[in-house]
Amino acid sequence: MVRFSTLCLALSLLVAAPLAAQPETADVLTAANNTFDSGLESYNAGTYDEAYGLFMNVARGYPYHERTTAALLMAGKAAYADGLFSRARTALDQLITEYPASRYAEEARRVLAQASGADVQVPFDLGVILPAGSEDAYLGQAVFNGIRIAVEEHNAGSPRRPVRLIFRDTGGSAENAAQAVRDAAAAGAEAVIGPLYSGEAVMAAQAAQEAGIPLLAPLATAADVTEGRTLAFQANPTFPARGRAMARYAVNVLGYRRLGVVSESNTFGEDMGTAFAQEASRLGAAVVFQERLVGAAGWGDLERRVGASVLGRAQAVYLPVTGEDAPAYAADALRSLEGLAAPPRPLGNTEWEGLTTSRARASRLAALFTRDFFSPPGAVDAFGARYRELSGIGPDRLALMGYDLTGFVARNLDASGEGSLADRLRAATTYQGLGHRFNFDGGQVNTALFILAYRDGNAILVE
Incomplete structure (x- = not known):
């Protein structure tokens, strides 16, 4: 999995826990801390399998140290986010059994309950194709951050199908975007969000059509993204x-x-x-x-x-x-x-x-x-606080599009009824996000817009 640019996450796990025993040498502790930090980077970037391996190395590859219990918790959370529930239970059980007095034990029990219940299902693999290394990487980062927060919230609610992310870099070109779709599909993606622009989205949509998976373009407005295709969706209404x-x-x-x-x-x-x-x-x-x-x-x-x-x-x-x-x-x-x-x-x-x-x-x-965008005062406060924890800056409209669109997809993963995901997206009732509305009205182009009126010099939402 291509690593997304580094995300910052202010976790309490970074605060040192009291030592129950001293590591053998300062070099060992430094190595464990460095590996733990690398695990956090991987976890924040959504590369959960890599994060699991790093955290387990911290927990089992060194004598007990100040990060042992935090590493076991994060290993369990990484495995859970990756949909590998048996692996998650192993790490969390070890934390609860061997360190029952740990300050992380309560959270470990919560995650363990989610991974142990009868309603745990096969996770839904959601592909994300955005620029990571091109000049538009900061735009892709904003969308990705919003997607990631939406996935975290969805998975925390014990859904019928938890979501795990498969990220692929588009490199900022149409050809690379199409290849990113193919790579994500080969890795198991059942749907894809991205890429950013219409030129990329046209080729990416064709690749998704050939792979047999829905593609949801967050920004593209060109009509030919969806024309002649049954699996491409445009969240941003065409002109x-x-x-x-x-x-x-x-x-x-x-x-x-x-x-x-x-x-x-x-x-x-x-x-x-x-x-x-x-x-x-x-x-x-x-x-x-x-x-x-x-x-x-x-x-x-x-x-x-x-x-x-x-x-x-x-x-x-x-x-x-x-x-x-x-x-x-x-x-x-x-x-x-x-x-x-x-x-x-x-x-x-x-x-x-x-x-x-x-x-x-x-x-x-x-x-x-x-x-196409409207957010009433206070609507994004909670999201904004979480976003600042993650990235160190406030959210923009791109972040809200990533968040809202992922929320729309997640709602339809848990929706009852038959038919493919594409069919459910087409038939879904209007979804009200923090700043966007989605209703495909039986088609593949979003038809839901806000109506505002000027009154007393102000733009007022009327529908």
Whole structure:
């Protein structure tokens, strides 16, 4: 197993326990401590088999010393995380039997109970394919940290199928990502999370299809990741999926029957606008105009480009903006609409969250927009504390994606019912994570987005 970059974990095990007997020499103690630290590195990186061997070497390869009981506990935990329950019981039994007064005995009994119960099943091997040595390694590290915390929480709950991780380095390239999938599958992975980007995900998805295992891409938005495949899933909605989500809200929730669309040609906004119009029409609404701007300058001149009378025929108008200056384009569109006698309600996309000085205007026009991420105050506090213990820094959105997506997969491992994991993922009800929602609605592209509205200058969650 390729080792992920070193993770830091503040464990009480690092605090020296009182000595029951002195090691023979200081050199022996130093060697044992160094081996123990290497075991912690391996454990934190998810290479549990390697960690088990190192911890058992510390426990049995030296006379009794200050790390003996901690090493037995960690050996048991590493074996349990690796799904090797008999091996875990051996290490934990030795700790409890030989050192019953150890401060680690209580935790050893807890882990032993999880590994000894009748509900212990064959673990689920989850592949993780992310960059570890390329310039994007820090991004992969954040996703991996989130995945690891989710797996720890899942396994601590005595699940029907505990999860163990199989990590493979993508090397930051599409070819390596595809090979990483093949390597993970050969090592027993039953599903894979990763890689980061669309270009990598397309080839990785094909490799997963050929291997017969589901692949869940956390960030990729390109539609060809899933097109023509049955085992690839996109947690990050594609641009057309974002347009369809807003259309469904406008028609099914708000009840609008007359809608318009303005987008900029040859941008992702055009893809969103086209999908919005198609979905609105499918749902029975009339798309009274669909304007494609040539160049971004048109956002500030909608009255002339589209026509005041045409704009006035719509109850709401979808205005998907993209690019580095997308919030500025949204602000231009709002200024243009506010000058109308009867402006339609503006409907936007994720980039509308970036409005600054135009938030008051957006509130006056009751602007709505979709967003792929939303975390209410306090929702990530517990996760953030655990993440800082693990990495020394606070979590970002990538970490939350890793955590939320793994939680979604884990929930469906324990779900009752027949069918493959891919079938269960497609049919699963909406999963609410700390910052993301997942619902594949019978398909393979996530359809669950948040709807926010501007009120009194603030973006407020409405659905």
